[in-house]
Amino acid sequence: MKKKLNISAALASATCALLHPYASANEMLEGWKIDTSLMYYGETDRVSAVEAVIAGQKDFGEEQLLSGKIVIDTLTGASATGAVAQLTAQTVSRPSGEGTYTVSPGETPLDDTFKDTRVQLDGQWTQPWSDVSRITTGLHLSTEHDYYSLGFNGSYAHDFYNKNTTLSAGLAYSYDVIKPEGGLPVPFATKTASINTSEDYDDNEDDESEDDDDDNDNYDNDERLGSSDNKSTVDVLFGLTQVMNRRMLMQFNLGFSEISGYSTDPYKVLSIVNEQGLTQSLVYENRPDSRTKTFAFWQTKYALDFGVVDFSYRFATDDWKVDSHTFDSRLRINLTDSSYLQPHFRYYNQSAAEFFHPFLMEGQVLPEFATADYRLGEMSAYTFGLKYGTKMDNGDELSFRLEYYQQSPKNAGFTEPGTLQDVDLYPSVKAVIAQVNYRF
Amino acid sequence: MRQFLLSLLVIHISFTPLSLSFAQEMAAPDFAISNAQLPNKLSDLKGQVVYLDFWASWCKPCRKSFPWMNQMQHKYAGEGLQIIAINLDTEAALAKAFLDKVPAQIPIVYDPKGKVAKGYELLGMPSSYLIDKKGKIRFAHKGFFTRTEPLYEQELILLLNEKE
Amino acid sequence: MLKKARITVAFLISTQLVGCVNLGVQPWERDLLAKEEMALDSEGNDLGLDDHIYFSKEATSGGRAFAGGGCGCN
Numbered sequence: 001m002k003k004k005l006n007i008s009a010a011l012a013s014a015t016c017a018l019l020h021p022y023a024s025a026n027e028m029l030e031g032w033k034i035d036t037s038l039m040y041y042g043e044t045d046r047v048s049a050v051e052a053v054i055a056g057q058k059d060f061g062e063e064q065l066l067s068g069k070i071v072i073d074t075l076t077g078a079s080a081t082g083a084v085a086q087l088t089a090q091t092v093s094r095p096s097g098e099g100t101y102t103v104s105p106g107e108t109p110l111d112d113t114f115k116d117t118r119v120q121l122d123g124q125w126t127q128p129w130s131d132v133s134r135i136t137t138g139l140h141l142s143t144e145h146d147y148y149s150l151g152f153n154g155s156y157a158h159d160f161y162n163k164n165t166t167l168s169a170g171l172a173y174s175y176d177v178i179k180p181e182g183g184l185p186v187p188f189a190t191k192t193a194s195i196n197t198s199e200d201y202d203d204n205e206d207d208e209s210e211d212d213d214d215d216n217d218n219y220d221n222d223e224r225l226g227s228s229d230n231k232s233t234v235d236v237l238f239g240l241t242q243v244m245n246r247r248m249l250m251q252f253n254l255g256f257s258e259i260s261g262y263s264t265d266p267y268k269v270l271s272i273v274n275e276q277g278l279t280q281s282l283v284y285e286n287r288p289d290s291r292t293k294t295f296a297f298w299q300t301k302y303a304l305d306f307g308v309v310d311f312s313y314r315f316a317t318d319d320w321k322v323d324s325h326t327f328d329s330r331l332r333i334n335l336t337d338s339s340y341l342q343p344h345f346r347y348y349n350q351s352a353a354e355f356f357h358p359f360l361m362e363g364q365v366l367p368e369f370a371t372a373d374y375r376l377g378e379m380s381a382y383t384f385g386l387k388y389g390t391k392m393d394n395g396d397e398l399s400f401r402l403e404y405y406q407q408s409p410k411n412a413g414f415t416e417p418g419t420l421q422d423v424d425l426y427p428s429v430k431a432v433i434a435q436v437n438y439r440f
Numbered sequence: 441m442r443q444f445l446l447s448l449l450v451i452h453i454s455f456t457p458l459s460l461s462f463a464q465e466m467a468a469p470d471f472a473i474s475n476a477q478l479p480n481k482l483s484d485l486k487g488q489v490v491y492l493d494f495w496a497s498w499c500k501p502c503r504k505s506f507p508w509m510n511q512m513q514h515k516y517a518g519e520g521l522q523i524i525a526i527n528l529d530t531e532a533a534l535a536k537a538f539l540d541k542v543p544a545q546i547p548i549v550y551d552p553k554g555k556v557a558k559g560y561e562l563l564g565m566p567s568s569y570l571i572d573k574k575g576k577i578r579f580a581h582k583g584f585f586t587r588t589e590p591l592y593e594q595e596l597i598l599l600l601n602e603k604e
Numbered sequence: 605m606l607k608k609a610r611i612t613v614a615f616l617i618s619t620q621l622v623g624c625v626n627l628g629v630q631p632w633e634r635d636l637l638a639k640e641e642m643a644l645d646s647e648g649n650d651l652g653l654d655d656h657i658y659f660s661k662e663a664t665s666g667g668r669a670f671a672g673g674g675c676g677c678n
Contacts, residue, residue, distance in 0.1 A: 498639070528632035554633070
């Protein structure tokens with residue numbers, strides 16, 4: 001017991017300090033259920049992230065619950081810029097304007113300046129409204145060097161038929177500020193310092209000498225709209241949870257989202273190519289400043305004699321014309337009274353956004369909106385994972401999770417001109433997820 | 441006028457949180473008891489105030505109700521109070537594991553198939569019924585809350601002070 | 605593919621519902637539902653981390669809410 005309190009004191013004092021700096025750690029931590037996780041996410045040759053989560057929940061008795069969460073994540077590595085690969089080497093400038101980097105022939109251009117640390121805080125309070133209903137209110141805060149988000153949420157849940165049926169309705173509002181490195185790019189403005197070199201790539205050094213003059217200011221030669229912009233999101237959610245029988249529980253959720261504000265990714269570009277498939281220039285992308293989304297979600301949990309089956313399906317659609325289907329399933333197999341193994345399989349696919357273009361053709365009129373970000377293109381993805389968990393004598397639980405996630409972007413029907421047919425415009429993204437959890 | 445008063449009564453009852461007070465007194469459904477400390481059936485306890493508590497090992501609030509029930513049994517046994525804890529676990533082993541951690545100084549009756557529970561039309565877990573000396577259910581509670589312990593104690597005292 | 609998916613889902617839903625003529629259970633029959641692993645948010649951290657990964661790498665976000673089920677106590 002003493003050891004438990006010391007670990008609690010050490011790890012959760014950060015959470016409690018924010019709520020009540022002068023209370024003694026032990027006093028604050030009584031009755032808290034803490035769940036901690038450390039996760040590593042690594043894509044081959046691309047982005048890697050390390051994420052740490054500390055989530056706590058305290059029952060104040062009489063159905064009043066306080067829960068809080070702190071997430072800290074650091075991101076490093078490179079992500080696709082949206083530009084197409086070429087048969088020859090390409091030189092591209094960094095978003096901040098600080099220097100250029102060279103992309104080898106056949107390689108998808110990746111921007112490697114993504115080193116970021118994000119801190120997220122969530123707090124939630126649940127209060128009974130009557131003996132068959134509850135209200136929940138929550139706060140959300142997230143901050144990283146170029147993005148800030150503040151959100152509020154509230155929901156009401158009502159039980160019927162001896163809690164066999166629960167209906168809930170929730171509303172959430174979020175206000176985000178984006179302050180990209182190098183300022184906001186003008187849509188479709190040409191990104192400077194993108195030169196095709198016909199020489200063979202044999203130089204590993206980044207060419208920084210050309211940009212010495214620009215080191216003094218934060219902006220490169222490109223025109224900028226301003227330094228920051230914002231975006232608001234309103235979410236409405238309706239939920240129905242139904243106990244089907246002694247072993248089975250189902251949940252149906254219906255959600256609507258309205259996003260308005262700056263939705264463009266300021267770091268992404270599109271390649272303008274000629275009929276031979278050679279990149280002539282890179283232009284900044286542009287996305288609509290509003291998005292209306294709808295989703296339907298259904299989940300079932302079934303208690304087996306040896307474990308639990310968890311299966312869910314989500315259908316989503318929006319006015320950007322991205323339709324997606326997600327199938328997620330987990331099978332928990334209890335090995336002993338205190339340990340289990342849980343395989344996990346997830347399948348996802350989405351259709352391309354209306355304004356998705358893998359590249360733009362030279363000479364054609366520019367569309368109003370365009371993006372080459374593969375995350376808005378047609379793609380399917382699957383995840384295979386395995387989790388192992390064990391409960392210790394003192395009630396604490398330790399678990400490990402290892403997953404493999406592969407995204408396979410697809411051609412949504414664009415004909416590739418000239419040499420673009422000889423490069424891979426839709427490379428797969430493969431990632432490994434490794435995570436350890438400790439619950440006490 | 442009568443309809444108005446009746447609807448007022450109905451509205452009052454529907455807004456009473458947590459504890460349901462029956463407008464009419466319902467006779468407590470009888471059932472057989474197989475416990476050495478108790479008589480063969482519930483109706484044999486007429487003349488005493490009976491507190492029936494329906495519980496299960498998986499019910500978290502039950503962990504708080506036992507210490508209170510133990511306390512009440514000690515305090516009022518002399519005045520004719522009999523608390524009976526009726527277990528609804530499908531397997532007795534689970535109930536015994538719970539009792540190892542949460543000791544009970546009140547007799548336990550096992551109802552694994554829920555036959556007795558069905559008779560009492562439980563609305564939630566845990567559920568408790570206060571039966572007066574005449575064998576009628578006077579108070580029914582759904583759930584267990586530490587803040588209502590004094591209220592429940594008042595109800596016990598009220599019933600104990602009644603004449604048979 | 606989409607049509608196949610829809611048919612599969614419809615089939616799965618109907619097979620689930622066929623076995624349930626009377627929906628719901630009595631309060632004392634919630635022993636299995638009360639188990640920690642049967643809670644809809646039993647793996648809160650995993651689900652949150654996954655949501656973050658998929659929100660960052662895919663075009664869709666959201667889905668779950670965590671009310672209902674459980675032991676039904678109080």
